[in-house]
Amino acid sequence: MTRVSTLNVGIEAFTHVTHSEVKADFPERFQLLPDGQAVATHLEKLYDLRPSDQYLIALTKPKLLHSELLRPEKYRQQFDETLAQLQVLAQDSGSASFIKASETLQSTQLDQRYLTMALNLLIQV
Numbered sequence: 001m002t003r004v005s006t007l008n009v010g011i012e013a014f015t016h017v018t019h020s021e022v023k024a025d026f027p028e029r030f031q032l033l034p035d036g037q038a039v040a041t042h043l044e045k046l047y048d049l050r051p052s053d054q055y056l057i058a059l060t061k062p063k064l065l066h067s068e069l070l071r072p073e074k075y076r077q078q079f080d081e082t083l084a085q086l087q088v089l090a091q092d093s094g095s096a097s098f099i100k101a102s103e104t105l106q107s108t109q110l111d112q113r114y115l116t117m118a119l120n121l122l123i124q125v
Contacts, residue, residue, distance in 0.1 A: 083109065 090098035
């Protein structure tokens with residue numbers, strides 16, 4: 001499943017589609033990547049980038065594979081557990097760095113909730 005049909009991508013050229021393939025349903029016509037794998041971008045092939053732009057594009061690409069990322073529910077659960085452990089450490093040690101770190105995580109959690117609320121409102125609109 002490494003080949004993506006160029007008819008589907010629409011970048012290089014059209015592939016030859018026979019009449020039997022046209023009559024077939026969508027999943028039979030195209031070979032798509034399995035769920036959870038990223039599709040490689042073609043920016044480097046399409047555009048000549050300056051070295052500074054190449055560096056910026058390299059920064060935007062995640063160092064993790066898509067399969068290593070947590071689902072939203074698992075991420076929230078892990079975030080809440082980390083925040084709770086950090087708050088316990090801050091209370092036990094009284095260290096200013098632990099207290100600041102827990103405050104930062106709390107503000108990040110609040111920002112995430114506001115962004116989720118805004119997204120839900122935009123979806124309704």
